[in-house]
Amino acid sequence: MKKIILSAKGLCKSFAHNGGQNHILSHVDFDLYEGDFTVIMGASGSGKSTLLYALSGMDRATAGEVIYNGENLVTMSENKLAKLRHTDFGFIFQQMHLVSNLSLFENIAVPGYLNKNRSASEVKARTEELIKKMGISDVKTHLPSQVSGGEQQRCAIARAVINSPKLLFADEPTGALNRRNTTEVLNLLTDLNKDGQSILMVTHDLRAALRATRILYIEDGNIVGELTLPPYKAEDERSRETQVNAWLSSMEW
């Protein structure tokens, strides 16, 4: 029996639009399990990114609950959410969003410094370890503008996991990358998952979705389909692709 790490109950999100309400999420219910590599897929405008941000506490839902560790993120104070972001959650953006005037090393280390349970030297050691793991040792003193998109995204991943988060959120992490960099980033995420990292990723890239152990399909703000897969193995990729493709076709993707 898998342990639930995060639950959404009756989650709604709507925006004011032309005097009316535009409902992006309507009563979404689902659980995320520890150790899973969950992927949310859906057409553009289906609400997948909105769902990701609502679940991660980056954005507040209009109604419903997001329960994490017995607490509702929807009603949680800003300061508590801020703490959660540097202790329990990690986040990877499509556009990397590294702080432009910090070196790659510093970009990774800064959230680590926020963690009161680690000394500066521990953070530095952990940063070095991640830099090595991400393969960006040669460019660690460079500024984001001086490195490639792939290197930036690997740095962003390292930043997201510097505090060993319980849950890693990723919003189209390969959306801005070329094929080679996409593979590298996906391999890193897969490796992290194999090491026990729970991941929730939004994507509409089939190759990225193949790395998942669970795929949720969202349509008009509702989860309408779910596919469970065994842990990813490179040698199974072709058969996995056929399976996922077939399932996505059934979802009218």
Add this chain to the structure above:
Amino acid sequence: MAVFYGMVGAVMEILTLLKANINKKKGSFISVILLSIIIITSMTAILSVRDNCNNAMKKAFETADSGDMMVYLRAEVLTEDLRHSVENSELVGDVRCFDAICTGGSWVRDNRDGNSQFLMKMRDGILLYNDKLDGFEDSIPELKGGEIYLSLGMKYILSCSVGDTIYYDCPDAVREFTIKGFVQEPSQGAGTIGWKQVFISNEDFEKILVDCKDIDRNKFIVEATMMMIYKADDCTLSDAKFQRQLNLDTKIVANAIGSLTKSQSIRYTGLLFEVVSSILMAFVGLLFVIVLIVISHSISTEIEIDYVNLGVLKAFGFTKEKLRGIIVIQYIFAELIGVAVGLIASIPMERILSRIIMQNTGILPYAGLSLAKSVLFVLIILLISAVVILIKTNKIGRISPVRAISGGNEEIYFDSRLNAPISKKVLSASLALRQFTSNKKQYAGTIMIVAILTFFMLSSNLLGNLLNSRSAMEAMGENIADIELYYDDIAAEEYLDDIEALVEGMSHIEKKYYFKSGYMSVNGENLYSKCYRYPEYINGIIKGRVPLYDNEIIVTEMVADTLEVQMGDSVTVAHNDKESVYVISGIYQCIDDSGMSFAMSYEGANKLGVKYTPNIGFVIEDSTKKEEIVDAIVEKYGDLIYAWVYDLKTDGVGAPIEAATKAVKVVIYLFSIIFALIVIRMVCSKTFVRECTDIGIYKSIGFTVNKLRLQFAFRFFVVSLIGAVLGTLLSSLLSARLFESILGVIGITKLSVQYTFLTVLIPIAIISFCFFIFSYIVAGRIKRVDVRELVTE
């Protein structure tokens, strides 16, 4: 028709973009309006008050018809021969004489004025102020016994009102009068001129003369005659040359208690405002520089932020010139709104300033704006602004439409040479520092602005110090003592050694000033003089040495220039019926008579008939004993000699100068804080827009809003601190020069300003605190930054 539609289209596209720009950049737009309002209001008001005061002064002199020169003579000295020699001079057109009674000091309650004043009968040309002091009465009610009219300047020197009792130290006794009203007497009515004419009833005048009939005229001046001398119609000499030539021809000035030309009166009357307005105009001028820096910074940031939009507009056919023109119009439009509001606001401001200035000049100024000068000033401001905007927008030409549309931006370059490390212990502070060091260029303008504001705040402090510091006042030729004494009875002379011994017995005397002051003529020029028994203590020497021998004098630079003499030259000094030749042994600076003064030794003055030195000052080693010493002197010699404790803060410079210095300080501090507020709001807003993504990133990795606000504010605190330190350095280089150039009008050309810990700390602390607090408040917007901004849908 096609041409017409084309023109309408061109105007419409510009208007549409202009409207959109203003809507989008409301903050910058409003900031430029506010800054322009402050500058236009201040400068227009100052220019107008200057003009109005000058015109009012001219009119007042015309009304009073006081002559081109006014000479006070002891009645005994003004012989028929002397009078006729003046009347018969080819230079003179007319002479009018008025009787006066000479008094010592005057006081109302605890407020004392030690200057001599002349009690006179009312004459034509003097105007009586109404109760509100905003106009004149149609006629002047005749004074009854015990009543007095004072010139308006005295109202503020003695802080008195109609109905108060004023006491006069008359030759025979202390007499009291009830103040019946205040009058406009332009020649000596200003707060910056010591001697005053006051008006009493004819019966009081005659009674005092009768009561004083037995007073020894050798010891006291009782009756005096005020001669108003008018130039002949064909006399083309300036007032100064007229005075000198007439004196050389007749010795009228050499025989006088004192004299004043119309030009001198006008100069002394307007002097304080001249100095104050020069400081304020320099300040406003630099505030305009700040506005230009703010506009430049704003344009650079806007181009950076709107890079893509500008590229898109270029792709749609907007030329570089059109885009630059839109930005020029946008800022000039903001300035024009500022001009309109500023001109309206300057009307009440001009009135307020006029009322303040009137307290010193004693002359009712005209009201209204000096439109020609104001318009010229506005045009200059707009022209300079347009040029600066055009220069700053030149980089629009370098925007490539293709690059902009493809989402590219100008290459961002971060200078990492000065990057401080990021530290866990002081994470927010080190991140704030990094924001600063990686974008130093962006903060250069802000640093310059803070430096200018700090420079002026610090300079206004230094100006205050200058007037309250013994060494600074000594450098300006003043005798600053701990204890001062004065005697008018020559009998006191024989006790002076005993008094000195008494003082020495209680505390060692470090410096002693024994002097007599008065007017003498040098090469015909009537000058204020001081004759020192101990010339080695004369202060303010800037060239040569003090006049140690009886054939030496020292003069100020202003006197040397006026007389066209230099050190080593010989001059003829005349006093009453005596004259002698002296060598100029040195040049000194002295604020007495606004720089037109000279000094000599008592031995030298002896040759001109000066027999005693009634003003005495002691600088003692233990200044805590000054009250005790004064009490002892008063107890033993009180019948013969006046003694009092000298307090630089209250007795140093006159109330009008003290008040003017404080007013300058308040204006500079107030404007600096307002400017700081507007500049911070504008700069922070731009920075905020530019760094919105970074703020979102920091929020996404767990930084709290408060931490980010502190980080934001700390950065501006550091920026302001650097600017403030730069401003302090600037002050150490330029403040003394600034004062010298402004105080040059009163003969001060060499100054060393005194920095104290508080003088420096206060402006730095205020400006940095303002920057920290204001930027923290502006950073409140961080609350509204949504991490969703980082989402790419």
